[in-house]
Amino acid sequence: MTGSDTPDQPVPQAGTAIALMERLAEQLGSRASVSAVFGEPVTSGGITVIPVAEVAFGFAGGAGPEAADTGTGGGGVGARPRGYIEIKDGTATYKPLRAPWVNVAVPLAALLAGTVMPLLVRRLAQRRPR
Template identity: 70%
Template sequence: MTTSDTPNEPVPTADTAAAPVPVTRLERLAGKLGSRASATAVYGEPVTSGGVTVIPVAEISYGFAGGAGREAGAAGTGEGGGGGGFSARPRGFIEIKDGTTTYKSLRAPWVDVVVPLAALLAGAAVPRLVRRLAARRSR
């Protein structure tokens, strides 16, 4: 029997036999979570209303760490531990309307305040700096 004849059994990687048990468990867990991490899982299915389809777009990240050890000269595998985290942030949405697809980014609300304020301050400060530099050169 080959591995293709047994679809319910996971196919081991080449180095699975040499890898410690906590490592293979962590790899399996990361694989399962990674396959389920999607914008659909976080924000739901695309929505269609009035001929317009909206598809959510998200930035998804996850990470895991783990370890195992034993005292020097001790037999056995010792103890181990691990942990992980998952994060999802909305980035925008894709709008499909009348055969046209457009991506619309979601910005942080503070950008609407900071960018105009920075432009206003730069517009007021730059002419003063230019006048001061011109006055120093003429001395």
């Protein structure tokens, strides 16, 4: 294949795409912080509470081989509360946040398993050939 065999189409510059992605990541990352979502740490009565969150961001982009393709992209940011750090009397303690149903579901599942398992074991022992 010679140079005259190649079509006259611009080739997307990989460096330009990488620079765009880096700029997007920097801008999203600077805005996706715990303090931006939940506020600054609070101190009252000698206790400091620092919010802890899981913050994630993602984005994608692309361009086609056509001369008119200028590219397209999109992105998003999400945050979920995970807990807080409590600083009291010089000691820091992490306190996770759990869904309220966990406080009911876990003990209920343990009670159910403790009740049903002995019954199942007894039935299986009765069915076993001797």
